[in-house]
Each structure stands twice: as structure tokens, then as C-alpha cells.
Amino acid sequence: MKKLTYPYESCWSNADELLLYLETGTWRTSRPKVDKEKCNYCGLCALYCPPQCMIDKGDHFEPNLEFCKGCGICARECPRKAITMVREE
Amino acid sequence: MVKQMRKHETRVITGNACAAYAVRLCRPDVVALYPITPQSEVVEQLTRFKADGLLDAEMIEVEGENSAMNAVTAACVAGGRVFTATASYGLAFMYDAMMQTAGFRAPVVMVNVNREIPGIHAVSAGQQDLISVRDIGWLQIIVEDDQEIIDAIIQAYRLAEDYEIQLPVMINYDGYYLSFSAEAVKIPMIEDVDEYLSILKKQPQRLKLEPGKSMGAGSHGLLQTYTELRYKHMAAMERAKAKFDAIDKEYGDFFGRYYGGQIEEYRTDDAEIILVTSGSATGTAKTVVDAVRENGQKVGLVKIRMYRPFPRERLTKVLQGRKAIGVLDRSVGFGWNCGPMYQEIRALTPEIGKVPLMSFIDGLANMDITIPNIERMIRDIQAAAEGKPYQETTWVSLEE
Amino acid sequence: MKEIRIHGRGGQGAVTAARMLASAFVIEGKYVASFPMYGFERRGAPVQAFTRVDDKPIREKTQVYNPDCMVVIDPTLLKLPTLFAGLKPGGILIVNSSNFNTQADKNLQIAGVVDATKIAVEEIGRDIPNTCLLGAFAATTQWVSLDSIIKCLSEYLSGDMLQRNIRSCERGYREVKILRWQ
Numbered sequence: 127m128k129k130l131t132y133p134y135e136s137c138w139s140n141a142d143e144l145l146l147y148l149e150t151g152t153w154r155t156s157r158p159k160v161d162k163e164k165c166n167y168c169g170l171c172a173l174y175c176p177p178q179c180m181i182d183k184g185d186h187f188e189p190n191l192e193f194c195k196g197c198g199i200c201a202r203e204c205p206r207k208a209i210t211m212v213r214e215e
Numbered sequence: 216m217v218k219q220m221r222k223h224e225t226r227v228i229t230g231n232a233c234a235a236y237a238v239r240l241c242r243p244d245v246v247a248l249y250p251i252t253p254q255s256e257v258v259e260q261l262t263r264f265k266a267d268g269l270l271d272a273e274m275i276e277v278e279g280e281n282s283a284m285n286a287v288t289a290a291c292v293a294g295g296r297v298f299t300a301t302a303s304y305g306l307a308f309m310y311d312a313m314m315q316t317a318g319f320r321a322p323v324v325m326v327n328v329n330r331e332i333p334g335i336h337a338v339s340a341g342q343q344d345l346i347s348v349r350d351i352g353w354l355q356i357i358v359e360d361d362q363e364i365i366d367a368i369i370q371a372y373r374l375a376e377d378y379e380i381q382l383p384v385m386i387n388y389d390g391y392y393l394s395f396s397a398e399a400v401k402i403p404m405i406e407d408v409d410e411y412l413s414i415l416k417k418q419p420q421r422l423k424l425e426p427g428k429s430m431g432a433g434s435h436g437l438l439q440t441y442t443e444l445r446y447k448h449m450a451a452m453e454r455a456k457a458k459f460d461a462i463d464k465e466y467g468d469f470f471g472r473y474y475g476g477q478i479e480e481y482r483t484d485d486a487e488i489i490l491v492t493s494g495s496a497t498g499t500a501k502t503v504v505d506a507v508r509e510n511g512q513k514v515g516l517v518k519i520r521m522y523r524p525f526p527r528e529r530l531t532k533v534l535q536g537r538k539a540i541g542v543l544d545r546s547v548g549f550g551w552n553c554g555p556m557y558q559e560i561r562a563l564t565p566e567i568g569k570v571p572l573m574s575f576i577d578g579l580a581n582m583d584i585t586i587p588n589i590e591r592m593i594r595d596i597q598a599a600a601e602g603k604p605y606q607e608t609t610w611v612s613l614e615e
Numbered sequence: 616m617k618e619i620r621i622h623g624r625g626g627q628g629a630v631t632a633a634r635m636l637a638s639a640f641v642i643e644g645k646y647v648a649s650f651p652m653y654g655f656e657r658r659g660a661p662v663q664a665f666t667r668v669d670d671k672p673i674r675e676k677t678q679v680y681n682p683d684c685m686v687v688i689d690p691t692l693l694k695l696p697t698l699f700a701g702l703k704p705g706g707i708l709i710v711n712s713s714n715f716n717t718q719a720d721k722n723l724q725i726a727g728v729v730d731a732t733k734i735a736v737e738e739i740g741r742d743i744p745n746t747c748l749l750g751a752f753a754a755t756t757q758w759v760s761l762d763s764i765i766k767c768l769s770e771y772l773s774g775d776m777l778q779r780n781i782r783s784c785e786r787g788y789r790e791v792k793i794l795r796w797q
Contacts, residue, residue, distance in 0.1 A: 128613045137335045152691060153624070153659030195659065227638040227647065227770070252656065338656075360674075392676045396650035397634045399641045498674035581652070583677050 146179055146193045154196035156211045162186045164208035171200035171209060221470055223401035230361045230393035233400055234300065234326045235260035237368035239270050240408040244295035247275040247286040251305040252338050253390035254328040258300065280305035284312035291321040292432045294423035296372065302390060303330035303344045316383045317352030319433055320448065322375035323383040324368065330390040331580050339581035340390045342494060342546040346555050352448055354384040354455055355523040359497045361398045364388050366472055369408055373462050378418040380455050391581060392495040403470055411469050452524040459521050477526035479518040480533050482508065486515025488596045489534060491542040491560060493519040496584040503589040514593055525559055531566045538600035539571040541592050545578040553608045571599035577611035616669035617758060618679040622698065623688035626658035628745035631771060632686065633664035635749060638767035639759050640668045648673040661692065684756055686748055687711065693719065709752045711744045718796040727755030729791040738783040746780040750787030761788045
């Protein structure tokens with residue numbers, strides 16, 4: 127008897143289940159801080175975020191700190207310079 | 216031959232560093248490199264040697280592995296001693312170039328750090344990359360530990376450039392388990408390697424591209440010419456078997472380390488059952504064989520060191536007269552639903568007779584081939600030897 | 616044979632620590648094998664490194680499942696429920712912490728506790744606690760001398776960095792607090 131536990135026939139994965147799955151937030155050494163006043167809700171940070179962990183808050187975006195690895199791409203791409211990277215304690 | 220204790224330098228370095236140290240000792244003329252996990256340290260260390268003035272080679276910083284193989288093949292055909300290194304995706308990228316190298320009979324030496332091939336993305340150990348190129352005419356050697364990386368690379372130049380062989384040689388070692396594994400190794404002195412390889416200078420010199428000589432390399436071949444060239448290539452591969460045995464003995468006499476040639480026969484003399492392995496799992500398997508022998512069980516191990524050409528004659532001899540045989544593959548043989556080395560050993564059945572022959576697939580994509588796994592394989596082989604029903608292929612990590 | 620498992624995060628020098636330890640043992644005439652296992656090769660991701668040491672050649676090429684000693688470079692890893700998996704009875708822990716004091720596992724008998732981050736920041740100027748923990752390792756396990764560890768550091772570091780790491784290592788040796796349980 128073989129124990130086959132992977133749900134698919136080939137290397138597919140369900141992004142809804144697995145995209146934000148591993149607690150990579152603990153890997154971070156700095157985190158993005160969003161200035162709500164400067165943010166104009168353009169969504170570029172969310173588009174650029176590699177693991178897609180920017181949360182839509184209705185009038186601005188905020189990082190999902192459970193998964194954010196602190197890569198800083200959002201801060202780099204924000205056209206309003208509304209995001210700054212601050213060191214983790 | 217007087218047995219002398221050659222001086223060595225002892226260092227604690229990774230398998231990748233071992234490869235770089237060995238290549239440096241062989242004084243290549245041209246080195247073309249592109250990094251890929253788990254081989255990147257080979258590139259870094261060789262580049263560091265060049266920067267420190269310890270390596271007098273022309274370093275070509277290529278933009279990809281396909282160029283790396285083309286560049287070194289061209290340099291080789293022009294008479295140079297060359298080197299490159301790759302793994303997995305890089306090996307795949309240089310596929311057409313590698314076929315060219317073999318067709319040219321260019322004695323290129325390459326390190327392939329074994330990593331799973333594209334298809335299911337894996338940055339992890341596995342032998343599928345070396346298996347995927349077994350039919351293009353390269354000689355393939357698979358090593359067991361860091362010390363053997365050093366010794367096999369030096370032997371590889373001796374083998375590849377031998378006038379009777381003139382074939383490219385691939386040295387394979389497991390990614391992660393050997394590439395990143397650090398042990399204390401003995402590094403020969405460069406003067407001694409010069410002396411060891413100097414025998415090549417005394418042989419008739421191979422054809423090479425030279426100014427003033429109107430020879431063409433890589434000519435178009437059809438019909439009879441093509442057939443004859445394939446025949447000659449295969450004949451050279453056959454000659455490589457005895458040659459490799461002789462080279463390994465010669466190396467042992469010279470440097471004090473001998474590996475058994477095409478295969479290593481470990482405690483096989485009175486063995487009733489045999490496990491065939493290759494690569495880093497061999498070390499683990501030897502530990503289990505020793506432990507099992509303490510309990511009186513007569514088990515032996517055969518390590519496949521030269522995979523291409525396939526060590527048919529020596530395997531036939533050592534596998535005869537056994538009660539059951541198991542073959543551990545760190546790869547799969549698509550098309551036969553078993554391990555590829557098992558598949559090739561199965562082809563020896565007319566000579567070794569019909570004995571229980573079992574395929575064990577384990578260690579794919581960094582699955583650890585653990586001591587309990589090897590104990591299980593030996594138990595299964597023993598059960599088959601005692602006449603119990605057995606399955607042809609066991610996927611060790613998937614079994615309940 | 617002794618098996619050592621080192622836990623850290625990428626960028627903290629876990630892999631280098633395993634190799635430095637191997638080098639130190641070799642200086643004392645032992646056989647060693649040391650290798651890392653990464654899930655993801657990047658700063659911050661958990662990484663394990665294994666070092667085996669013995670009086671005869673080591674042939675096993677597997678991960679260490681039953682360590683005699685564990686070295687934990689990042690104290691946040693202590694939260695992982697599986698961290699101590701396989702620790703042998705009588706097991707030793709070397710941990711970078713300012714306040715570790717509980718017998719975190721039933722097989723844990725000895726713990727060498729040192730605030731290696733603080734010492735590293737003071738001596739080296741950066742949070743690279745690995746050499747400090749090697750000093751604590753020597754003091755707690757007594758499997759290798761401080762002298763051998765310091766000797767091997769020069770294979771990996773030079774100049775000012777070497778001197779700073781030697782000081783960090785010596786302080787780890789002197790300042791480690793050794794706890795014992797039955």
C-alpha cells in the first residue's frame with residue numbers, strides 16, 4: 127500500500143490554499159510602514175508584492191505581517207513614497 | 216612501482232571546493248563557468264584561485280551553460296585542457312552542446328552536481344540529471360564522498376585525454392549531501408599531479424585545430440561514415456572500462472587511494488545477498504552492511520562508480536551466485552516503471568541467472584536515504600532470497 | 616560517534632558554525648562530516664546544519680535525527696514544537712538566550728546558556744552569534760578545547776574580524792551558564 131497524499135496528478139497547487147501558507151513573517155528583519163495620509167490607493171504595492179500579501183483596507187493598503195518577508199519592493203515602487211521600511215525589534 | 220607516501224595537504228572543505236581544488240591541480244587552459252545551485256561554490260572557488268594567481272587558465276564568464284559547453288569544446292578541439300561545471304537545469308541547457316562534444320570526441324571534463332531535472336521544480340539532490348543524458352556518448356563517473364571527488368577529477372583527465380579513449384568525462388556527485396558537505400580531505404601536491412598526468416605527454420598526440428593545418432573538426436557525416444564513427448565511439452567506450460580499472464590502480468599506487476575501478480566490491484566475497492548503490496548513499500549503506508554483518512547476515516554491497524560505459528563484465532562477475540539482489544536508484548527509469556540502474560542490471564539476467572532482483576527508489580528531491588530505509592531494503596532482499604513474494608519496484612518513502 | 620545539530624536562520628552563520636566545529640575537531644585528530652539542509656536559501660529562513668565527529672571515518676550521509684547535542688542560534692526557534700525532536704537522553708543544548716532556564720525537553724540534561732547576541736554585538740559590532748556559541752559549546756560539552764576552536768577560526772576569518780570573533784568566542788566560553796537536570 128502506498129501513502130499518496132498530494133491532491134493532484136501533476137505539480138499543480140491551489141493558490142487559495144497555499145499562496146499565504148508558510149509563516150514567512152518570522153523571516154523578516156524589517157517591515158513596511160504605510161503612511162495612510164500619503165497613500166492614494168493606487169494599488170501598485172499590491173501588484174508588485176511578490177507573495178501578494180498586501181491587504182486592501184478600502185482606502186489604503188497594509189502588509190499582511192504574518193507573511194510579509196520584508197523585501198521592500200512595495201516601498202521602492204510606491205509612487206507617493208508612502209511606504210518606509212523600518213527595522214524589526 | 217615503488218609505493219611512496221606522497222605528501223598531501225589536509226583541509227576541511229566542502230565537496231564543491233574539493234572539485235575546484237582538484238581542477239586547479241590539473242592546470243586547465245580554459246575554464247568556462249556559469250553558477251547554479253548546488254554547484255555555485257565551484258565557480259566561486261575557481262574564480263578566487265584565478266584572482267589569487269593560483270590558477271593560470273583563461274576564464275570565460277559565459278552568459279549560460281550552453282555557451283559554457285560550446286566554449287570549452289571549441290577550446291578542447293584546439294588542443295586545450297578544459298573544465299566546466301553544472302547541474303540539473305544547466306545540464307539541460309547545454310544538451311545540444313554536450314552531444315556535439317561527444318560527437319567531436321573532445322576530452323572535456325565536466326562536473327555535474329546531481330540535482331533533480333526540470334518538470335517538478337526542485338532545488339535538491341537527485342540523480343535524474345545524470346540519468347537523463349546517459350545515451351549521448353559521455354563517460355559518466357559517480358562518486359561517494361568528498362575525497363573521491365578530488366581523486367576522480369584527476370583520474371578523469373587521465374582517462375579523457377588518453378589517446379586510446381578521447382571521450383568527454385562527467386564526474387557526478389550528489390548535490391547537498393556532497394556538494395555542501397565538509398570533510399577533512401587530502402589534497403595532492405600540484406607537482407605530483409603534474410607527474411601523474413605527464414604520461415599523457417608521452418602518448419601520441421591527438422588531432423587538434425592548428426594554424427597552418429587545414430583540418431576540419433565536426434565534419435558532416437552520412438551513411439557509411441556516420442555509421443563507422445558511431446562504431447568507433449562505442450569501441451572507445453568499451454576500451455574505457457579496462458582503462459579506468461588500470462588508471463584507478465595506477466592512481467592508488469601513486470597517491471595511496473584506490474577505489475576498485477569501475478565498481479567497488481564491499482564485503483561481497485561470501486555475500487548471499489547484495490545491495491547495489493551509487494553516490495553518497497553508498498557511505499550510509501556501508502554502515503548498515505557492517506551492522507547487519509555483526510548479526511551474522513551475509514550481505515555485501517556493490518558500488519557503481521563508472522556508470523557509462525556500463526560495467527557489464529565486472530557486475531556480471533560479482534552478481535553471479537547470489538540468492539537475491541537489490542538495486543538502489545536515486546532516480547527513476549521512465550518507461551520501465553523501475554529504477555534505471557536496476558533496469559540495466561536486469562539486462563544481465565542471461566549471464567547471472569534468474570534470481571530475485573529488486574528495484575528500490577529512494578532519495579528523490581532531498582528525501583534522506585536514512586539508515587532505517589537501507590535496513591528495510593536489506594530485510595526485503597533477504598526475504599526475497601528466502602523465497603517470499605516480493606514486489607519488483609519499491610518506492611521506499613511512499614510505502615506504508 | 617557524536618552527532619550535533621545546529622539550528623539557525625539564514626544569515627546567522629549556522630552553516631559556518633557547523634564547519635568551524637568540524638575544523639576544530641580535525642585539529643584534535645578526529646574524523647568529521649558536516650553539512651547543511653536548507654528549505655529556502657535566504658536570510659531569515661530556518662536552516663539546520665549537522666556535524667558528526669568520531670574516532671573513525673564517518674560514512675553516513677544522512678541528516679542527524681538523534682543529536683547528542685543541539686546548538687540553537689536563534690532563540691525564536693525555541694517556539695517550534697518539533698525543535699527538540701530526536702534529542703538523545705542525556706542531551707546537551709547550547710542556546711543563544713538571555714533567560715532560558717527550563718528543561719524544555721525530557722531528554723535535555725545539560726544546557727549551556729549564553730546571551731551570544733549581546734556579546735557578538737559588543738565584540739563584533741553585528742549580531743553574528745555563531746563564534747560565541749562555539750566557545751560556549753567547548754565549555755559545556757568539553758568535547759573539544761577552546762584552543763582548537765580558536766585555532767580553526769583563522770581558516771575562516773582574518774585581520775580585525777578574526778580578533779573580534781576570537782574575543783566573542785572566549786567570552787562565550789567564560790560567560791556561559793551551565794544548567795543541569797536529572
